Amino acid sequence: xxxxxxxxxxxxxxxxxxxxxxxxxxxxxxxxxxxxxxxxxxxxxxxxxxxxxxxxxxxxxxxxxxxxxxxxxxxxxxxxxxxxxxxxxxxxxxxxxxxxxxxxxxxxxxxxxxxxxxxxxxxxxxxxxxxxxxxxxxxxxxxxxxxxxxxxxxx
Numbered sequence: 001x002x003x004x005x006x007x008x009x010x011x012x013x014x015x016x017x018x019x020x021x022x023x024x025x026x027x028x029x030x031x032x033x034x035x036x037x038x039x040x041x042x043x044x045x046x047x048x049x050x051x052x053x054x055x056x057x058x059x060x061x062x063x064x065x066x067x068x069x070x071x072x073x074x075x076x077x078x079x080x081x082x083x084x085x086x087x088x089x090x091x092x093x094x095x096x097x098x099x100x101x102x103x104x105x106x107x108x109x110x111x112x113x114x115x116x117x118x119x120x121x122x123x124x125x126x127x128x129x130x131x132x133x134x135x136x137x138x139x140x141x142x143x144x145x146x147x148x149x150x151x152x153x154x155x
Contacts, residue, residue: 012038017070
């Protein structure tokens with residue numbers, strides 16, 4: 001990526017995700033408008049839900065446009081993030097899912113597993129996620145409206 005993306009990105013993760021999170025911040029920090037690091041700051045054991053909440057707060061407060069969460073597998077942060085109204089998070093360990101999730105489903109948080117994928121693939125996935133934009137075609141908007149109704153009303 002050679003040009004800046006006009007995005008504010010919140011990033012966070014637990015101890016298992018810390019090494020990869022640090023590499024992502026170093027790689028993309030100067031290529032986005034703002035990179036908001038929500039922690040953790042070391043490999044000391046900590047709890048992933050705390051960082052899912054921290055990233056979500058930045059998005060919901062309007063201080064970040066998208067979020068990235070990294071834990072060991074990506075599962076924990078995805079589960080925690082999806083409990084928060086207004087957050088649409090998914091694990092993506094391939095570039096297609098990373099951009100398609102944004103384009104079709106308006107995904108606003110990318111979850112990745114620091115113990116699952118290597119840094120070069122992670123960089124490609126992050127790039128695909130950050131460059132993607134929601135495409136509000138009728139079928140996408142209709143499906144997203146149903147998801148938002150579930151979020152608001154339950155089942």
